[in-house]
Amino acid sequence: MRTASTLLAAVLLAVGLSFLGASTASAHSVLESSDPANGSTVSTGPGSVTLTFNEALQESYDVLNVVGPDGNFWQQGDASVVGARISVDLRSLGPAGVYRVNYRVTSADGHPVRGQVEFTLSTAGTGTPGPSATASSDGDGGTPAWPFIVGAVIVIVAVGGVFVLRRRARS
Template sequence: MRRRVGLTAFVLLFSLVAAVFGAASATAHSRLVSSDPADGANVATSPPAVTLTFNEAIQESFAVLTVVGPDGNFWQQGDPSVVGPAIKVNLRPLGPAGTYQINYRVTSADGHPVEGKRSFTLTAAGTGTPGPSAQQAADDESDGLPIWPFIVVGVVVLLGGGGVVVWMSRRPA
């Protein structure tokens, strides 16, 4: 009986370690193939929109496309739209000359998030009015789920499993 419990505990532990450390990463995610304006392009006038095109269709849910100017403010106007492999967001007329950073996060067809950055440079200042501060928006976002509940659950599961192994391996009176 003790041998069976020990073997069962070993198999469970081995399976857990193999599942956590042996999982292969997926490599079939969408990838960005082009942007308009092109990455690193110099533009003299404000483009009406930013469009990113991927190698395959992307999901509409959770798509984010922002443009942050050299002044630290958002310059996109409205929500992005997704059509097949492309995501597009309209721009306000741009303001200060300098580098504008395009930030994106989309969900590929296989459900995995894909994110990145591109940039272009406005060579002549425009007269546009910026949107809200990108820094203020980042400060307003929550930090997400806390990790401590997951740690507590993990410890309880491990202690409970250990208790079951000890209880099952005790000798009958």
């Protein structure tokens, strides 16, 4: 009985530590370049935006949108991933100013990577914007922490229960 409860405690502890001690992998995808280049100024709107990473990306859960100085989306259609590149077509751009390219991609190792690049349109175009970026947030805050916290609490309570039962069995 004592060996079984010790083994159970060890397994539960290992599971608990896997929840609490999960570390971040250091091999996430890294953005290498963008077209238009980050921080560049263009006089006419490009037809698309392309981001290039240091490794191939997974083709799941990718997001690439472009928000203009007016707070509206300017991408057209869904982003596409081909190897280490993600791209999206753009509408004809409108107001002059800074356009922010927001991305969320999935690394080859399965971890999400997000960020932002920007370019400036120096001469206003005549394009019509998409919907407001503020009204249609995708609500993604990354991987939620609550399942890991709940799992860790359950494991800690279970391990504590095993130790209490062991002490009672000895008495």
